[in-house]
Amino acid sequence: MKTKTLKKNKVNVITLGCSKNIFDSEVLMGQLRANRFDVEHESTADDASIVIINTCGFIDNAKQESIDTILNFAEAKQQGKIDKLIVTGCLSERYKPDLQKEIPNVDEFFGTRDLPKLLKSLGADYKHELIGERLLTTPQHFAYLKIAEGCDRPCSFCAIPLMRGKHASVPAKELVCQAEALVQKGVKELILIAQDLTYYGIDLSGKRELDELLRRLSDVNGIEWIRLHYAYPSGFPMEVLDVMNERSNICKYLDMPLQHISDNMLKSMRRGNTKEKTIRLVEDIRQKVPGIALRTTLIAGYPGETEKDFEEMQQWVTDTRFDRLGIFTYSHEENTHAFGLNDDVEDELKRERAETIMGIQQRISAEINAGKVGNTYKVLFDRKEGNYFIGRTEADSPEVDNEVLVEAGDKYIRLGDFARVKINRSEEFDLFGDLVD
Numbered sequence: 001m002k003t004k005t006l007k008k009n010k011v012n013v014i015t016l017g018c019s020k021n022i023f024d025s026e027v028l029m030g031q032l033r034a035n036r037f038d039v040e041h042e043s044t045a046d047d048a049s050i051v052i053i054n055t056c057g058f059i060d061n062a063k064q065e066s067i068d069t070i071l072n073f074a075e076a077k078q079q080g081k082i083d084k085l086i087v088t089g090c091l092s093e094r095y096k097p098d099l100q101k102e103i104p105n106v107d108e109f110f111g112t113r114d115l116p117k118l119l120k121s122l123g124a125d126y127k128h129e130l131i132g133e134r135l136l137t138t139p140q141h142f143a144y145l146k147i148a149e150g151c152d153r154p155c156s157f158c159a160i161p162l163m164r165g166k167h168a169s170v171p172a173k174e175l176v177c178q179a180e181a182l183v184q185k186g187v188k189e190l191i192l193i194a195q196d197l198t199y200y201g202i203d204l205s206g207k208r209e210l211d212e213l214l215r216r217l218s219d220v221n222g223i224e225w226i227r228l229h230y231a232y233p234s235g236f237p238m239e240v241l242d243v244m245n246e247r248s249n250i251c252k253y254l255d256m257p258l259q260h261i262s263d264n265m266l267k268s269m270r271r272g273n274t275k276e277k278t279i280r281l282v283e284d285i286r287q288k289v290p291g292i293a294l295r296t297t298l299i300a301g302y303p304g305e306t307e308k309d310f311e312e313m314q315q316w317v318t319d320t321r322f323d324r325l326g327i328f329t330y331s332h333e334e335n336t337h338a339f340g341l342n343d344d345v346e347d348e349l350k351r352e353r354a355e356t357i358m359g360i361q362q363r364i365s366a367e368i369n370a371g372k373v374g375n376t377y378k379v380l381f382d383r384k385e386g387n388y389f390i391g392r393t394e395a396d397s398p399e400v401d402n403e404v405l406v407e408a409g410d411k412y413i414r415l416g417d418f419a420r421v422k423i424n425r426s427e428e429f430d431l432f433g434d435l436v437d
Contacts, residue, residue, distance in 0.1 A: 006083060010038040011122075012048035014073075015137070016066050017056025019193050019229070021089060023146045025054045026134035028088075028115060033135060035124035041137045049083040050122070051076075055091035057163055059331035066091045074105035086110065088118055090163040112164055113149075133181065139382055141416030142189035142225075142398060143182050147175055147213065151195035153232060155259075156270045156337035157302065157330065160195055167196065169204050172213050176220060183222035186416065189380060190223055191397065196232045198240075211239040218247040224418065225380065227397055229255040233281055234272035241288045251394045252289055255324075257297035261316040262309035265302055270337060275312075282320060293395035295324035298357060301350030302330045303341035310353050317360050323368060324401050325361040327354045362428045369402070369426035376422045376436055379404045381413050389413040391421070393431075404431045411435050 011032055015025040025041065032039040040048070051073050055066035070087055077085045085106050092099065093111035100109060110118045116126035136143055150165040151158075179190060194200065201209025217226055226249055228240075233256055244250045260266055263275050286292060298313065317325065329350035332343040345353075381391035382398060388405040391413075396402050404421055406413065413419055413435070421433040 006049040006081075007038060007047050008049050008083075009036070010040070010048040011050045011052060012043045013039065013041050014051065014053045014069060015042065016054065016069060017058065017062055017090065019144045019191070020146060020195075021054050021056060022137055023134070023144045023193065024089070024112070024115075026137055028052070028054070028118070029137075030134040031115065031119055031127060032122075032124065034127050034133070035119065035122075037122070037124070039135070041135070046081065050086070051082050051084070052086045052088060052118075055087060055089035057090035057092075057094045057159065059328060059333070061331075063091055070099070070103055070106065074103050077105050086118065086121070088112075088114065090160075093163045094159065136185065136187075138398070139416060140186040141380065141382075142191060143185075143187045144193050145175065145178060145182070145190045145217075146170070146193050147197065148194035148200055152199065153196060154270045154272075154337070156268060156341075157259075157299065157333065159333045159336050162335055164195060167199050167203060169200050169202070169209075171204065172209070172216055175213065176216050179217050179220045179223060183220060188223065188416065188418075189225040189227065190217060191227045191229060192217075193229050195230065197228055197230055198232045198236055208235075208237045210237055211243045214240065214243045214247070214250055218243070218249055224249050225251050225394065227251045227253050229397065231256045233258055233278060236281060236285075238284070238288065241285060244289055244292075252292045253295070253395055253397070254285065254292060255295040255297075255397070259297070259299050260302065260305075260309070260313060262305075262312045265305060265309050268304060268338070268341070269299075269302065275316075279316075279320075293323040295326075295397070295401065296322050298325070298327040300327055300329050300353040300357065301345035301347075303332075303338060303343055303345070305330075305345055305353075314356065314360060317357055318364075321364050321368070322361070323365075323395060325357070325364075326400065327357045329354050365402070366426070366428040369428070369431055372423050372431060373426050374423065376420055377404070377433075378418055379406075379421045379433075380418050381406075381415055383415060384408065384413075389415075391419075402429050402431065404433060406433055406435060 013025050029039045056062040073085050076082050086108050087106050088110040092109045096109045119126050148169045150167045151161050152167045261275050377393045379391040383390050387408050391404045420436040422436050423431050423433040425432040
């Protein structure tokens with residue numbers, strides 16, 4: 001039985017998972033708004049008649065979160081608290097038949113490339129003239145820019161190609177138009193995302209064109225920072241680093257998931273790389289762009305990972321001293337190449353290994369941060385929490401990296417503005433400082 005009046009034309013969009021999903025939800029909401037729907041992102045008002053859940057299907061924990069969210073809203077529909085429940089995104093793309101069978105309360109399921117069909121189910125039209133238009137869910141001064149969809153890489157552990165399809169680059173002209181439109185909304189920082197940034201352009205011209213795209217985006221008036229996420233190491237186009245050195249508004253920052261260092265693991269993971277090549281690549285990047293902030297992601301407990309393999313990873317992380325690092329425990333995913341392997345590392349040992357690596361990284365981060373005390377940095381301020389304004393340096397991406405905290409005293413900082421901050425104190429993952437006049 002309904003407990004309150006629902007707004008018939010109101011849609012609540014729930015986003016789970018990564019920044020690519022955030023981008024997709026923003027595009028969806030832009031289309032809904034253009035079709036005269038009242039749309040909100042993760043509204044707490046509970047007055048929307050329609051709920052759309054954009055799911056993640058990447059690893060076990062993300063899949064479980066998506067399933068739990070669907071079940072919660074399916075129960076709400078059963079109780080009459082919403083009229084219509086739609087599920088889209090990666091989990092829906094990959095497991096649609098199973099989900100339809102197990103959760104019949106969902107009205108419709110759509111995949112990752114079914115936006116026109118989803119809109120049609122609501123009596124809305126897909127408006128081609130709105131390509132690039134979206135409702136931002138991030139603070140208005142930064143936005144994600146998805147330059148490609150899908151992935152052609154053969155990584156053994158990854159189900160993304162099953163959910164997102166083959167690599168397809170967005171034409172540079174369209175991306176420049178999107179960037180210009182974002183500037184008009186107040187965006188100062190573009191965070192470039194894709195399953196693999198470095199493959200950009202191959203499907204358009206037969207060659208890698210990320211460097212040329214960066215030049216064109218860098219020329220957009222009003223963009224002060226451009227940040228690169230998700231660069232694949234094998235065949236990395238080093239000319240990208242030349243552009244990074246040439247252009248002051250391209251952050252000296254690179255997110256490059258390396259996954260492991262043991263040759264045994266890299267070969268089984270089908271990464272197209274070796275320990276020697278990986279170490280040389282990191283050295284070459286640092287030599288070419290002095291001071292670059294390198295972020296990487298690793299996997300603990302991949303099938304067949306021995307104590308020797310893990311010790312190699314520990315020593316490499318210790319020696320390499322990444323600026324930023326995250327680690328996942330291995331998730332055994334159906335229909336991937338690695339699913340045919342024996343998932344022989346116990347879950348508890350996977351977690352222990354991941355915690356060990358993060359313990360090493362915590363010490364490294366504390367030491368690197370301590371070395372920044374007394375220095376002054378350009379900081380972009382994202383939000384205010386309690387008695388602190390919170391921002392980021394060029395070396396930090398939102399949500400995943402370190403932050404700079406400035407006590408809110410007599411000086412006021414407008415969110416979305418840059419300011420110079422002198423660091424006076426550090427912790428493992430945060431810096432504290434004062435504004436410099």
